[in-house]
Amino acid sequence: MKAAGRLRRQGPAAPVRLVHLGLGSFFRAHQAWYTDRASDTAGWGIAAFTGRRPGVAAALAAQDGLYTLVTRGADVDDVAVVRSVSRAHPSTDHDAWLGHLGSPDVRVVTLTITEAGYLRGAGGGLDATNPRLTADIAALRADPRAPVVSAPARLVAGLLARRSQDAGPLTLVPCDNLPRAGSVLAAVLWELAATVNPDLPDWMDGRIDVAETVVDRITPRPTDADRRAVLAATGIDDHAPVATEPFTEWVLAGDFPGGRPAWESAGAVFTDDVTPFENRKLWLLNGAHSLLAYAAPPRRHTTVAEAVADPVCREWLGEWWDTCERHLALPAPAVAAYREALLDRFANPRIRHELAQIATDGSQKLPARILPVLRREREHARLPAAAVTALGAWLAHLRGSGPPVTDVRAAQLVALAAGSLGDAVPRLLATLDPALPDDTELVGAVRAQARSMLAGRMSPAS
Numbered sequence: 167m168k169a170a171g172r173l174r175r176q177g178p179a180a181p182v183r184l185v186h187l188g189l190g191s192f193f194r195a196h197q198a199w200y201t202d203r204a205s206d207t208a209g210w211g212i213a214a215f216t217g218r219r220p221g222v223a224a225a226l227a228a229q230d231g232l233y234t235l236v237t238r239g240a241d242v243d244d245v246a247v248v249r250s251v252s253r254a255h256p257s258t259d260h261d262a263w264l265g266h267l268g269s270p271d272v273r274v275v276t277l278t279i280t281e282a283g284y285l286r287g288a289g290g291g292l293d294a295t296n297p298r299l300t301a302d303i304a305a306l307r308a309d310p311r312a313p314v315v316s317a318p319a320r321l322v323a324g325l326l327a328r329r330s331q332d333a334g335p336l337t338l339v340p341c342d343n344l345p346r347a348g349s350v351l352a353a354v355l356w357e358l359a360a361t362v363n364p365d366l367p368d369w370m371d372g373r374i375d376v377a378e379t380v381v382d383r384i385t386p387r388p389t390d391a392d393r394r395a396v397l398a399a400t401g402i403d404d405h406a407p408v409a410t411e412p413f414t415e416w417v418l419a420g421d422f423p424g425g426r427p428a429w430e431s432a433g434a435v436f437t438d439d440v441t442p443f444e445n446r447k448l449w450l451l452n453g454a455h456s457l458l459a460y461a462a463p464p465r466r467h468t469t470v471a472e473a474v475a476d477p478v479c480r481e482w483l484g485e486w487w488d489t490c491e492r493h494l495a496l497p498a499p500a501v502a503a504y505r506e507a508l509l510d511r512f513a514n515p516r517i518r519h520e521l522a523q524i525a526t527d528g529s530q531k532l533p534a535r536i537l538p539v540l541r542r543e544r545e546h547a548r549l550p551a552a553a554v555t556a557l558g559a560w561l562a563h564l565r566g567s568g569p570p571v572t573d574v575r576a577a578q579l580v581a582l583a584a585g586s587l588g589d590a591v592p593r594l595l596a597t598l599d600p601a602l603p604d605d606t607e608l609v610g611a612v613r614a615q616a617r618s619m620l621a622g623r624m625s626p627a628s
């Protein structure tokens with residue numbers, strides 16, 4: 167039997183001019199893919215750093231940064247090697263991080279650190295109660311080169327290194343599913359910079375830009391089956407393949423004073439205002455995902471594709487999308503086309519997107535995906551059934567329905583969810599938005615929904 171091959175680079179990697187933090191699956195299916203496909207890819211190599219665990223960095227480093235992207239259509243796979251990652255580093259390689267951020271060659275930093283990684287507090291600024299963050303602040307005050315762990319502190323450490331080298335303008339591009347992720351990042355970063363070193367924000371002004379962006383490509387966590395599929399298709403034993411869907415979108419707004427790859431040559435769209443795209447994506451796609459993540463497991467579904475094959479789940483989606491549509495500033499035919507395409511994307515039988523993965527960190531996701539539409543509806547005195555279903559299902563989830571709770575605030579949320587449902591509902595809604603418990607009609611409806619789910623009344627209809 168022929169031995170499996172390994173991925174190796176033939177020529178030199180592109181020079182590092184981009185840095186990425188959060189070397190996970192989505193970055194490899196999206197930002198790295200756009201950079202690989204850009205017309206000037208030869209001039210824009212990426213140094214990518216893991217957020218926490220070193221595994222992917224080690225696997226990629228052993229393959230010279232190369233990996234296979236499997237683009238999984240409803241019928242067939244397209245398999246291609248992505249070459250834009252020039253260096254893959256574990257998060258612990260702090261000297262490499264400071265070296266790249268301090269380099270005048272580096273002009274852009276992209277981020278996928280999850281919604282929780284921004285360490286926002288209730289008011290939108292930094293979560294000053296986060297022990298990781300307070301430890302990082304103390305470390306940076308003592309030594310700007312001290313190894314720090316949280317994403318905002320790593321960025322501030324990198325900016326201190328950049329200032330010491332007078333390395334020129336830099337644009338940060340946060341690619342997480344957050345409304346106005348650029349503003350969110352700027353708020354926490356400038357606040358943290360001021361806390362660590364009072365002179366730093368002045369230096370950052372005018373030198374550090376933060377772009378706004380909308381990213382879209384459904385990319386489930388890779389599995390051993392993906393690795394076997396790549397081996398069967400190519401004869402290569404890729405230790406870090408990623409499988410994704412054919413659809414992809416990247417909308418950006420930013421000046422990029424230090425330059426950037428010609429991402430538009432790979433299909434990215436540059437605009438002045440991402441808001442209409444952002445609302446369409448976060449509400450219609452991510453909102454629907456979160457609705458299904460909590461409401462579909464009690465009907466014994468484990469993936470998005472299974473859920474959308476169920477007429478009851480599709481009816482929830484239809485209700486949710488009708489509700490969102492009232493508040494989208496896009497022409498009706500465009501929204502209709504997006505909805506139709508979304509149903510096909512969700513139904514893709516060859517993308518195994520686990521509802522349990524999407525259910526992670528609901529405390530961070532629901533405020534971005536469900537609450538903006540809910541608030542707009544309440545302003546018109548309407549009680550949107552699909553939003554109530556999502557919130558009731560989340561509450562039921564925190565009381566044991568569906569997959570185990572995985573959330574940065576899991577311990578607190580599970581404790582708040584215990585006891586009488588009547589007390590638990592306002593307590594939990596307050597964690598999403600302190601104003602919600604005052605809406606007695608909403609509280610009553612969410613309570614009834616959670617009760618009905620916990621009583622099993624939403625278990626399989628047939």
Ligand SMILES: NC(=O)c1ccc[n+]([C@@H]2O[C@H](COP(=O)([O-])OP(=O)(O)OC[C@H]3O[C@@H](n4cnc5c(N)ncnc54)[C@H](O)[C@@H]3O)[C@@H](O)[C@H]2O)c1
Pocket residue numbers: 187188189190191192193215216217218219278279280281282283284316317341342343344381382383384385386387
């Ligand atoms: N997977 C998708 O379909 C998709 C699509 C659009 C946007 N996104 C965004 O990308 C993010 C990552 O998704 P993924 O599929 O790559 O996940 P992943 O688990 O494959 O990778 C996540 C990366 O983020 C790092 N990370 C996690 N928590 C962190 C923290 N608190 N601070 C710093 N780094 C942290 C991890 O170490 C890892 O490198 C999502 O949370 C989402 O905001 C994902």
Ligand SMILES: O=P(O)(O)OC[C@@H](O)[C@@H](O)[C@H](O)[C@H](O)CO
Pocket residue numbers: 281343381382383384385451452455456523524526
């Ligand atoms: O990646 P998360 O954890 O923020 O959310 C899970 C999914 O809703 C999300 O990844 C979507 O698949 C993605 O946003 C599609 O572009």
